[in-house]
Amino acid sequence: MRMIDFFDRGARMGADQACMIEGERVSTYGEVKARSDAIARALIADGFPAGGHAAVLSGNSVRAFEAILGILRADGVWVMANNRASLDENAYLLDLLDVDTLFVHSEVADRVAHFREACPNIRRFVALNRAFAEADRFLGDMLVESDEPVPQRRSGAAEELGFLANTGGTTGRSKGVMLSNGNWQALVSSLVASMPMKRPPVNLVAAPMTHAAGPLALASMALGGTVVVLPRFDAAEVVAAIARHRVTYMFLPPTAIYMLLAEPSAQTADFSSLEYISYAGAPMSLDRLKEAIALFGPVMNASFGQTEAPMCVTAMPPHEHLDDAGNLAHPGSCGRANLLSIVEIMDDDGRILGPGERGEIVVRGPLVMQGYYKNPQATAEVSAHGWHHTGDIGVRDEQGWFYVVDRKKDMIISGGFNVYPAEVEQALMADPQVQDCAVIGVPDDKWGEAVVAIVEPRGGCTIDLERLLAEARERLGPVKTPKRVEVMAALPRSNAGKVLRAELRKRHWQPVGRTI
Known part of the structure; x- marks a missing residue:
């Protein structure tokens, strides 16, 4: 299965169902599918090759999501680009990851001139939301409407490259992470297994879609969910959006959750629609976690993962956060190994350690990346002893609960x-x-x-x-x-x-x- 096949599954559940909401505008699945079809046809007509690399440089927006879906429908590889990264970091990554076509939001139009010089492989700069002089063409002028289905140009095999992410550069120069169709299938399956939904989710995207929130939103579309898009995180706006749209699911890093807890309007807000708040990316204060459960209800969902093994290597769903007395049942844990992951603790010599022993968290399974793009040496280093090495120090208890102690280098x-x-x-x-x-x-x-x-x-x-x-x-x-x-x-x-x-x-x- 291709990544776009998961979206199409959701679209078949109801063309008139709300797919994305931004401000007052509601886009149905039928409308989003038609637009992604038109974008894919435009890409193909413009010479975009099957398996070509394309990126979207934009903040949170429906237009950005539609462009991503168009890339995937044209059987391209989606390159995750971050509009908030520095100019030089973006140029380095766009060149490293061999981007052919770059969709650019007008808010970062002033970067195009630099990219033209620094990224000679970019063949086409496409204005995403409105025409501007720095781009080659405006997407709105390129759309190709037709009743014919977009031709499938790749097989959709599990090993085919689906999208390219990057490591973020917090421990050195960013590296490109190769994630396949099979990795995407494992990610969606693991998410559904760890967070079963009572009904199609209403997913609030307030964290940057250039990180975990973006792929999680695409995954929710496989379930026929509605994605509510906020341009950025603002605690008061998040509180209002949850009540207005009856949000059932959202992903936030701990820092954003702390801001929600400090937001005055949150103290009297209606959070009864929430089923899951996923938190990951950094350890969460246990005291703040208790506050969150008291405020939002038993909806907190912990997970551990990284770009190379995305998002849900381990999971601790809401019902496992508290014991019968209402206390944290596994304080500080990031959960047990998820359905499709084998997780262990390893010492520096490659020996698997037992419960209570500290070492590096290592992972095997279909979530693990195909490798670092054009960097076989780094791929070999991170894959020593036949396991993916996360770089995180952790410990496992007798019941299989994992605890992240810290980054190895920290x-x-x-x-x-x-x-x-x-x-x-x-x-x-x-x-x-x-x-x-x-x-x-x-x-x-x-x-x-x-x-x-x-x-x-x-x-x-x-x-x-x-x-x-x-x-x-x-x-x-x-x-x-x-x-x-x-x-x-x-x-x-x-x-x-x-x-x-x-x-x-x-x-x-x-x-x-x-x-x-």
Whole structure:
């Protein structure tokens, strides 16, 4: 099956059913299918080859989703591009991933001139939402209407490349991740297995569609779901959209959930329609998780994955979050191995470790990527011992629940002891005055690396640093307690919302001529 076949499954459930909603505009499945057909015909007529690579550089919008569907219907490979990445990073990725056709929203039209020079493989720049001079053509002028079905130009075999993502560059220069039709089939199947829907979902896309929220929205269309598109995350608008559209499902990173919890209108809002709120991408404060369950109801759905093994390697559905007494049943867990994944903990020598032993989380199964695009060396390194190495340190208990301790490269060695930032961050996040925090190691003559915390206060709060450190020392002991705490109004984040510890480390490590 091709990725577009999953959309067509949803479309066959009812051409008049709402497919996407943006503002006051409702697009039915019949309308979206017809437009994706017309886009596919336009691409083919313009010389876009079967298996060619095409990207959409846009924020959240229905037009962007339609262009993606058109690429897939033309039997192209969708390249996930991020309109919020830097100009140089975008140029590097578009060139690396051999993009042939680039759909460009007018909000980033000023980047086209740079891409023309830096990305010689881009054959066609197409204006997505309106005509502008920097593009070669406007999509609205290219559409080819016909009653004939769009010809299928590739077999749809499981091993065929379906889409190209990128690693985001939080641990080095971004790499292209090759994901096949088979990977997409495994992703949709795993999502449905871990989050069975009572009815076609109403999926709110508020997080950037250039990351997890985009593929998750496409997956919901396979179930005949309705996708409500917000241009960006705004806590008050998310609260209003949930009530207005009777939203049943949404994906948000923990940081966005914290903002929802702090939104005044959320305290009296109607969240009764919600079935699932998926959270992933970073560890979530246990205290905030309790707040979320109290506010939204028993709808929180944890998962663990990464671009190379997308989104749901493990899962902890809502009914497994709480025990019979209403307490967190598996505090800090990202769930058990999902239906189509084999997950283990491995040491540096390739030995599978038992319950309670810390090591790297490794994965096998149909979710795992085909490899890094044009980078066989990196593919071989990440596939050592026949397993995909996630780069995350974790532990498994006797019942198969997995716990992510930290990124392997973020581990701090202080005074000869291993300190995992996530553990320290959890302790600091228990303070109600702390909105978010990041823990890093900085060079220190005595300790080698000293543990330092940078905290972002909740709105209107002034953090009592002495009290914060005293409470952390009670929870963590002297080795793991930060040697100092710094306050920052807003922590630096990647386009996916992850805190960039590397950016925080730079000012401490660059003066000593090292990176860690």
